[in-house]
Amino acid sequence: MVQNFQSLFEEIGGTETIEKLVEAFYPRVYADPVLSPLFEGDIEDIKRKQRMFLTQFLGGPPLYSQEFGPPAMKQRHLPFEITPLRAQRWLACMKEAFQQTGLEQNPASVLFYDRLMQVAAIMVNSPE
Template identity: 40%
Template sequence: MSETAPAPKPATPFEWVGGEGVVRALVDRFYDLMDLEPGYAALRAAHGASLESARDKLFWFLCGWLGGPQHYTERFGHPMLRARHLPFSIGILERDQWLACMHQAMQETELDPALITRLRESFFQTADWMRNKGV
């Protein structure tokens, strides 16, 4: 009786996600939900009329942040997330709506539940650090 070796774990979250196609699907679902779900209204209001630029920038950023191609850095340099988000009022409500929207998008994109747990923790730390108002 021969045992099969377990599949090796992906080297990066980018590989675990499934690459650029899945990152794009995740980002598209995130922004579609933001447009569709009333529970994300405050988050949507912060983005202006069109989401096209935001979709591309989040896709480029997440590819690199997850350990894949550095599309964002190649175009814009270091992300400087907090500095780039200072013009926007980000409090607990906006943070929580962003996190809930991303969690829903990750579930609907059918990411591995273990990866969702890992990413939720990282997203929370980043989103909480981005807050620039008390509530």
């Protein structure tokens, strides 16, 4: 019996959904006084990296690794003070972006958000 397997990337709507999510997410991050100090540099470059990472993270093409090597997100974020509050605010901004884009209506979004909660917890590297 052959099963039709779809990656989470495909289940949420692929590149188009990732693009919408990233576009809805970053204005929130930059407007959040708790998070904005962490985000310096060209917002377009940051959004491009996030699109590449999320695509790979959800089982799509390994775009991030092809350009930057293994994601190793915890290590890449060590120079930044990521507190439990910042992780919570990051997730809140993502939840709002899910709502704005309609992604929360997709049944696969539950698994996607659960995976993001795991990532956020792993990223914490500083107390409050």
